[in-house]
Amino acid sequence: MLDLSFVRSSLELVEKKLRDRGQDPAALLGDFRKNDENRRKRVTEIELLRAEKKKVSEEVGRLKRSGEDASILMEQSRVLADKINKLEFVLTEFDRVIFPMLMQIPNLPADDVPVGKSEHDNVEVKKWGTPRTFDFTPKPHWEIGEELGILDLERGAKLSGARFAVYWGAGARLERALASFMVDIHTREHGYTEVLPPFIVNGASLFGTGQLPKFAEDLFRCADPDHVAQEESEEREKEFGDVDQNRYLRALFNDHWLIPTAEVPLTNLFRDETLEDAQLPLSLTAYTPCFRSEAGSYGKDVRGIIRQHQFQKVEMVKFSRPEESMDELEKLTRNAETILERLGLPYRRVLLCTGDMGFGSAKTFDLEVWLPGQQAYREISSCSNCGDFQARRAGIRYRAKGQNKAQFLHTLNGSGLAVGRTWLAILENYQQADGSVTVPEALVPYMGGETVIRPRAGASLSAVVAGKEK
DSSP states (O other): OOOHHHHHHTHHHHHHHHHHTTOOHHHHHSSHHHHHHHHHHHHHHHHHHHHHHHHHHHHHHHHHHTTOOOHHHHHHHHHHHHHHHHHHHHHHHHHHHHHHHHHHOOOOOOTTSOOOSSGGGOEEEEEESOOOOOSSOOOOHHHHHHHHTOEEHHHHHHHHOTTOOEEOTHHHHHHHHHHHHHHHHHHHTSOOEEOOOOSEEEHHHHHHHTOTTTTGGGSOEEOOHHHHHHHHHOOOOOOTTOHHHHHHHHHHHHSEEEOSSTHHHHHHTTTTOEEEGGGOSEEEEEEEEEEOOOTTOTTSSOSTTSSOSEEEEEEEEEEEOGGGHHHHHHHHHHHHHHHHHHTTOOEEEEEOOTTTSOTTOSEEEEEEEEETTTTEEEEEEEEEEOTTHHHHHHTOEEEOTTOSSOEEOEEEEEEEEEHHHHHHHHHHHSBOTTSOEEOOGGGGGGGTTOOEEOOOTTOOHHHHHHTOOO
């Protein structure tokens, strides 16, 4: 969330940055200046009335102590209290317009972020590795996985619906091996502390990292039946400041949600807390399932496991001093790149333009891995510096060395990596002409010494299920 005083003092800059993001400032800010000026006026009036009431109350006390009649001043105090209450109600009405408006405003892009409208305006920063030249036509991962008998999309759909998958045998082991390899590298070499957080969080946690209220449709909700019934019985327009919208927001915050990424619980570990300077920078990592409804993505990546409702990911989160956060972003991005390099997977780093960044990000690098079966680079990690945007929403501060007053720190996050997409990248990059897949050298110890994933003679998923295949 942006600081109200910053928006007030830098309104033209905020409007420009929003336009750079492809947003309409008028739609997001509305009559901000008018509402804010009226709000500040009421705050001043309340402060003056409170000061006057304090003086009257002190005089009432003096008169009572001396045995004199204080009834006139007591009535005056009552009138002042009534005026204060009425102004506070008016102030609440302004807050119901201004603060929900601030909830909707995305983070402002850093100055070195390229201005653009879509992914086509992103800037390639570097490339690593040379895509392999095949002497046969490389297959996409969904064909490889099915022929090996390790990927079963059909049974995933039977169990849960579209965009779910079942992994068998070496496929399941490869997923587990990748996660262990990633976490080991981050904890043993990169200085991260491993965390096993809850996979279900409350609404306050999702507000803190910026998913609520704006992106509720992208999440899986564990709704309280009473809240659902209340929502369904109310005919409301979902506009901020509306009475029914406030009920809607309360329902969202009272419910629990499946995490869309471990960024949410990791960042909120310190919600409403103040860290000490000596604790920073603080680096955390977690391997968790992630759950996303993929609202608006229907028709995209319908084949394979590029875009799933449930997938596993190793997440990295950093808490940083403001002046060091851009350096920490570079370190975090390099940490993710190291995993790809150790696995021998060609990739490129892309600096996202203003129109393609996430809601809470001030600057984002995407890492895109080469997929020969699709002849394209696809995102496998997104590494972002959120500045104090999330910290302000979640109330996460730190006390700088030698200072008494706490200030908001900066938060960063990135995939290190998306395990399922790394899994499919290995299948496509390490496939062989005979249908087998070579295990990257770095993963062999995690695969129990297995160096090749081979199709069995007459292998089929039905044979695996029947226990006829290893």
